[in-house]
Amino acid sequence: MTQLEHLIRDIPDFPQEGVVFKDITPVLAHPEAFAELVAAMAEPFADQGITKVAGIEARGFTLATPVAGKLGAGFVPLRKPGKLPYETVKEEYQLEYGTDALEIHVDGVEEGERVLLVDDVIATGGTAAAAIRLLREVGADVVGFSVFIELVFLNGASKLDGVPIHALLRYD
Numbered sequence: 001m002t003q004l005e006h007l008i009r010d011i012p013d014f015p016q017e018g019v020v021f022k023d024i025t026p027v028l029a030h031p032e033a034f035a036e037l038v039a040a041m042a043e044p045f046a047d048q049g050i051t052k053v054a055g056i057e058a059r060g061f062t063l064a065t066p067v068a069g070k071l072g073a074g075f076v077p078l079r080k081p082g083k084l085p086y087e088t089v090k091e092e093y094q095l096e097y098g099t100d101a102l103e104i105h106v107d108g109v110e111e112g113e114r115v116l117l118v119d120d121v122i123a124t125g126g127t128a129a130a131a132i133r134l135l136r137e138v139g140a141d142v143v144g145f146s147v148f149i150e151l152v153f154l155n156g157a158s159k160l161d162g163v164p165i166h167a168l169l170r171y172d
């Protein structure tokens with residue numbers, strides 16, 4: 001995990017002042033580190049009967065698809081409004097200023113399917129919490145949330161409504 005930590009690039013004041021953005025592109029560009037990351041995010045869920053991995057647009061897709069491959073599961077995208085072509089279900093969530101939303105195809109998961117949620121970073125937890133509500137709305141059993149980086153000081157894990165979180169790197 002040491003190598004992964006060294007490859008994360010901190011970008012101060014991006015995309016706005018006061019935010020230290022965790023840039024994971026150097027990890028994705030490094031073949032061994034990327035493979036190690038994907039294996040480590042999938043491993044705790046290997047024997048849990050996961051049939052779908054849901055990824056949050058856009059950086060979540062880069063991790064969710066290979067994790068799905070590792071688990072022998074399918075992939076389902078959770079996207080910003082207006083991007084998915086078929087019939088969708090929407091869930092809104094609060095941002096610091098205003099609201100945002102995620103959508104899923106109505107047939108993205110089947111009733112009772114065991115789903116793992118994947119993203120790159122959890123900060124305040126608003127995005128992951130909306131993703132969990134959305135997945136449950138279409139009938140998913142959300143088994144866990146696998147995330148690369150947890151910004152612990154923002155306490156996002158408390159918003160996940162009982163869904164267990166597995167974070168590889170935790171920053172206090």
Ligand code: AMP
Pocket residue numbers: 019020021022023056057059119120121122123124125126127128156
């Ligand atoms: P939140 O809803 O506050 O937990 O924000 C999580 C979403 O915003 C994730 O999809 C992340 O990709 C992105 N995000 C929030 N904070 C950061 C950060 N400091 N560095 C990188 N991505 C972030």
